[in-house]
Every structure is written in C-alpha cells, then in structure tokens.
Amino acid sequence: MIDVHKAQQIIQAAIPVLGSESVPLLESLGRVLARDIVATEDSPGTDISTKDGFTLHHKSLTGASPQSPVFLKIIGESAAGRPCGAAVKAGEAVRIMAGGMVPDGADTVVGLEIVTEDHGYVVCTSAPRRGGSVRLRGALLKNGETVFRAGMVVGPAEVGVLASLRRAYVPVHRRPLVAIATTGDELADFHEPASPSKTMSSNLYALAAQVLEAGAVPLCIGIVGDELETLQTHLREALHADVIITSGGMSKGRYDLVRESFAALGMDMKLSTLLGKPGKPAIFGKIGASLVFGLPGSPPAAMISFEQFIRPAILRMMGHARVPSRSAADDRQEGTGDGLFSLYQLFKQGRAAMPAENGPSPIPLRMSSP
C-alpha cells in the first residue's frame, strides 16, 4: 500500500502531454501554448505619434526659445488611421493626433500644450528631444521576434497580444476527452422515478463538473450495472477517450466487478489500493493509450480522489508545467478548514450532497423551487 504523495508521483510519471490543436483566439484562454509564437511583422508597423500635437523635423526647432520663437508652416494633418500624404520639409509641420502615422521627413512630435497657433503656423518656443513622443516602427515587437514560448498559459493580456499579432487561431495543447461511468445496480438517473431502494447517481454529475472545472471535456457514459459483460461492453466503448473514470464497484464486495472488467480489457495496473481513507480502494492504470481511474463509489471519496489524482493528471495532459498536488491528509493536518478534507467532512454530514432547503424532487426533472 502506498501513500497519496507516492501515488501522485506514479500517476504523473505515466501521464503523456497531449498533442496540439489550433483553436479560435478566445478559446485559447486558459490553455497552454503548444508552439512558440513568433511575430511576423513589426509592431507598430510604422512610426506613430503618442501625443496630439505637431510633427516636424527636429532640426527645424534649432534655437527655439521664448525670446526667439520658431514659426513652422502647417502643411497638412495626420489623424489616427488617416495618414498625411505629404512629406515634411524644413520649416514645415503636420498636425498629428495620438496614434497618427509620422509622415516622411518628420522625426519628432511636440505636444499641443507647449505650442501655439498663429494664422496657419505653429509657434514653438522650445525644442523637445529628437524623437520625442514618437513610437518607432517595431518598438513593441520586431518581425521574427519570439513573443511567447511554448508552455505558457494564455491569459487575457496574452489574448490581447495575440490579437495584435493578428492570430485568429492559436496552437494549444488538446483538452482530454474524459469518459465517466458510474457503476452500481442501486443507482438511478433523472429519467427514473425516485425510490427508497435507489440512489441518485450524483457522482456522474459531480465528476463531470470537476472535469469541466479542470478544463477537460467530459463524456458521461452514464450508469453501468453490476454485471461483468455489461461493464466490459461499456468500458470497451469508452476506450476511445483519453481518460476513463469509473466510480463504485471498487471494494471487495460480491458485485464489485470493475477491477475484473479492466483486467479483462488488458489493463496495465500501475496503482492499486492506497494507504488510508478516503479513496483507499482507488486504482490507476492504462488500457492502450487510455488512462484509467477506478474510484470508490462513496461521493466524498470519489470527489477527493479526483482532486488528488485526476485534476493534476488532466492539467499535465493539457501541457501545464506547474501542477499543484493536494492531498486530503495534508489539509487535515493543516486544519485550515477550507481544504479537501473539509469537503470530505461536509459530505459525510450530508450537507454538500443535499442542502436542507432544497430537498429531493419526487418528480424527476421538475424545476427546483427558487
């Protein structure tokens, strides 16, 4: 028997990083880049003014002072997105807006606040430094420059930069398809009427929600009965998924046939039986390329096993380099009260599974009262 941390190491060592896919820009949020992103053009693509004012050649301002103002003829306008066609010569200036293209012949912008206008001339009484208030072509990004490295997680700022690079599609690591089957003849789903001998298969939904929260794609196989042949048939069909999760049927009871079914499908068992609860009877292995996690049926044990083992595995498959590994045992020792262990306690008291004010519906699919 091994402890949770050793089990986490064994699982991580067996997890492949999935290949890449190209996704529309916004779908890359939270995903991991599968390739370096290289700029294919300069940004900005031309010299741009950062102020509203006048653009001119710096030499035109030589000697400008309050005692000796320099008059420059205004020959045109460069608004953002509407460049001025003319080139600027000595003794001339072009009215420019922030974001406007600096025309040929100009190299400097003087802000509106330090000049005056007089009958078609701009009057300058000081000279800013050469190149002042101009963002040069390629100042933000140069053509050929590596902007982001593979392995980086895409956040909102990266989405903005990718958009400025005109990347409508982004290469990211694939999200795993995770098949979830719950086992047990006592289980029922929404389509079946409530009955004292039946238990709603809440694990199917809780685990699917955990899969979604981890960023993967859940595929709910549903409830599979405690019958060897049925189990094998359904699990065989689930083998096209990257990950298969089962809940229930893991203990040594007479009808606990999950291990047997996996064995018959050729499972390479890498982990069997943990030291301590919750999740003691959990197993992990591989069938072909699919990773297989057999979790215990008890809802807190299933959810906590997911947090301890499957969330880190999913993150790793999606290319995340730093994968935090939590354990209910650590949380209990730390006694923070908001960790995995408290989730377990909450479940044991039945509060998470069924809030008192929102009892079970006797009629399936009836809308709960608000």
Ligand SMILES: Nc1nc2c(c(=O)[nH]1)N[C@H]1C(S)=C(S)[C@@H](COP(=O)(O)OP(=O)(O)OC[C@H]3O[C@@H](n4cnc5c(N)ncnc54)[C@H](O)[C@@H]3O)O[C@H]1N2
């Ligand atoms: N003789 C022993 N029996 C058991 C031991 C033990 O040490 N000696 N350990 C117990 C522990 S701990 C666990 S955990 C369970 C694991 O058993 P299974 O994985 O076979 O779980 P089930 O028997 O199928 O179900 C347990 C419990 O959870 C409910 N359940 C199951 N599936 C779902 C679902 N999809 N949604 C909601 N609830 C579910 C089920 O009705 C049971 O009440 O073994 C113990 N036995």
Ligand code: MOO
């Ligand atoms: O080991 Mo069971 O999963 O411990 O509650």
